[in-house]
Amino acid sequence: MAETLNALERYEALRLDADAVYEAWRMPDRPRIDIAMDTSSLANGAQDTGRALAGLIASSNANVDLGQVHGYGMQWLHPTVQVTFPDGATVLYGPVRVEDAPRLLDEANGIWGAAADLRIGMIAGERDDIPSIRDHEFFSLEPRERRLTRNLGLIDPDNLQHYIARDGYRAAARMMGRHQSEEAVRNVLNEAGLTGRGGANFPTGVKWNFLFGAPGEVHYLVCNADEGDPGAWVNRVVMEGDPHLLLEGMLIGAFATKSREGFIYLRDEYPFSIQRMEHAIREAEAAGLLGDDILGTGVSFHLRVIRGAGSYVCGDETGLLSSISDDRGMPRVKPPFPAAVGALGKPSNVNNVESYANVPLILMHNAEWYREFGTERQSGTKIFSFSGDIPRVGFMELGFGASLARVLDVCGGVQGGQLKAIQPGGPLGSLVPGHVIEDLVLEPASFAPYDAILGGGGIVFCNDQTSVMVLVEMFSEFVEVESCGRCTTCHGGNQRKTEIVRRIIDGDGRREDEPNLHFIDRTIQFSNCAHGQLSPKIMRNILQHFHDDYERAVLGVDHTLTAKGLYEVVVANQRDPQLPAAVDICPTGAIQGEEGRRKVLADLCIRCGACLEVAPNAMAKQPKTARPGILALT
């Protein structure tokens, strides 16, 4: 009998069961506490909170269940938990630490108000006058209804049936039931204006067309889940929050490119994402949504997770394909493009996680729906992660074109100083001066006038208490270490660049450094791959936008007192009672001399800051005397 069902009917059969399971989860017989389980919440102690709650529930025989969700975006309040009551009302709480477990359990278990001070907002339904989470200031710039993040807080990410009950796999089923041709799928994406979220912004539908038309039986569909930019965790949210959204996007992509096999290349730094994705793949296979004869259509698509091993350039698609193909993960010159020579030498297509994740949503609705958000030039929404000197670190889903200044407002403004710099796009991205923030909107074109890019979605706000030279040193070292070494231009050039920046920070800047840095910049731009080509950008941004800071550092002056060679640590008060603690904590024994005559030995001091921390009144930072050249040079 099963043979006579078409794909959509099979889907409806799955849906029937899923609806029942999901309904029972949303309207549970008894209250359920769901712990936010994701990389961030776990790092903040979610497991300890969970264990404490489980212990209390067991010992008190409480009439409460335990479950899991993904965090909603407010990482500074992690670990968060949600309580869902039998009427379907769901309250979000955080941070809920081990010591808060008893009152949280009380609140769930009928003593309403026991955890009132931990309430953040309503994820669903209504309870007293607790505001909806959608009204929280942090999310005030998001579209009223989330899209890529629509299932966060509303499903257990490890439960395929929850995803299905929220219309998941419907778009794929419709397409596979041949209600849409491959061509129609690609056209919808083009109409919607979906472009690659991995940085290069190439139209996704066009790229799929290349692979569709490629010769041969074997096509590989590849997902770039390497997310190597420090400060970006957009892809992680999709994979840990709604893994089937990615799988469905890839399933649709496989159909539209005639691929029967695929890979998700996932960075080693995300073990929890790997676990979630592998679980989701097994679930989808068991339900007949992946593997052979998907939904009875005879179509097959096999998907595997490939675990990366800590190489940044493996995020470049050619490096990634080499890495999958058992080689060193070295990027190479294009052409040949992946659609000609890709994974294991076969025609392939590489897309970012978020690029794929958009596809089911677009097909579920239509191109017009997708264009409701975003700008003329860049349609749709995107997940962004915000970090640095702000009190509210987390992620949001925003329409392209959102004001960055407003984003900073809802992140609580800059902490500890004034806004000095904005760092979008990771190590190959940019450093934009803080004073132009009012002109910036989250759209690639808005960053272009500053020789800057928007990049993959990570944005770091930097205050004026850390020297921009310290930041450029970090990124310069990063691109040097991560250079694959194929071209001397990139590898050697970045070494030289890092050496010069370090020498300046160490107090030995030279006049000729600036022309040399420009020369290195011009040279590295001729590297083989985009890693080399983009690697001098942040240094260039320093010379363009922060020239005063650069100039002062060369002359030996750094008002922030964070460039190591431009300040010293001294004993400021011999009689301060905390001075012995400073002597004690110093890891190099640099504070020497008898009581009353203590002195920091400059040769031993590594300027780690520990003594300043334990004895803030005894110890002090002091600028080094500006170098003699300063007068002549300014």
Place this chain on the structure above:
Amino acid sequence: MPLETESKARVRALISEFRPENGDLLATLHKVQHEFGYLSREAMEVIGEQLDLFPAHVYGAASFYEEFRFEPPAHTNIRWCSGPACRLRNSNGIRDAMLATLGLDEIHEQTEDGRVGVINGQCNGCCELAPMVWLEQHETHTVRPVGNLTAASAIRMARALRDGTEIEGALDAAFERTPSGSGVSNG
């Protein structure tokens, strides 16, 4: 016991599911390192045989990646976050302080007795905890994120680990807590 004295058969049995020309090299390397803590010469020879690759190819590919080791790891590795949010909060001071405490010159070294090492880490998007490190023990496959560090707490933690204290005790020392049951490791 170093891997060299184990029989190659053990590695071969461990990786028997993997095939040549199937994109299996990374998975094979991970599996061996997960089991033995590092990739020995002997293991790479067996991997080469299994995947039909020259040992030089296996080593060449493995050495490209930061995560593969060719010597046994320290009992406890401190994985230091090299990312931007951490750098804005003195992570380089924290790194230098830990290295000095342990008597190490650079990242990726370990103390002579093999108790503690410092390795480079990448931001994984928990920047609300910046500056952070992860304490890792291969023997037990433990990975413990530790956030909101300072130079002083990092020194106290490194001293305790150096002197033989295990992870929980080192965290109590770092954050000057009385030993407690609470596992949350953030200051």
